[in-house]
Amino acid sequence: MNPVIAALNFRHACKAFDQEKKISKAHMDTILTAAHLSPSSFGLEAWKFLVISSDEVKKALRPACWNQPQITDASHVIVILSKPGVADPSHEYIKLNFKRRDLPEDLTKAYIEKYTHHMETEVFPRMTAYAWCSKQCYIALANIMTAAASEGIDSCPIEGFEKEWVEKVLSIDTEQYEVAVVVALGYRVKEQPPRKRHPLENIVEYR
């Protein structure tokens, strides 16, 4: 079987983690490399990955996450932070982001103009900078889960949390970062349940 499909078959939203089994540093490095290599619109990388392994911090975090046991039972919890402030076309970060491509000056200028136009006409009329940056964070989330699964590591994506409470518990500087999504990582104690998916032909259309 294709190894990516094998990993995707292994992955499920794990609800019960083995509290005793910890993910090795080498495996966490692999998982974080998958996050690091994730694409983002315009290559903005407006994110940060807060890796939590401290039992004390996980315990404090759990009530802010609908008291879900995955938070305390998992080996590691990654809180993916979105960095919406830098998406503002006038932010210095935008200039630096395009300059680092080492393109001729006129092309860099054209990229910044294209970005500004796109954000003003397509993105901001429809969503906040937080929502747009969080969309990119979810790409990293998917890669984290697939990379984990490829190493036999289970995960549970978590949106069931009270954002402001989580930010308070973790003392997030909300002027810079906001919580996008959370993922718990560890090892399952139970068999994974049968997969529920609508038939492929219902969701795919060829033209």
Ligand SMILES: Cc1cc2nc3c(=O)[nH]c(=O)nc-3n(C[C@H](O)[C@H](O)[C@H](O)COP(=O)(O)O)c2cc1C
């Ligand atoms: C963005 C996102 C947020 C989710 N939040 C939670 C959550 O807070 N708690 C939970 O137990 N499962 C959560 N899930 C898991 C979904 O319920 C699960 O992925 C879905 O039912 C499909 O099951 P599967 O992942 O096992 O294939 C979340 C999934 C996604 C993608």
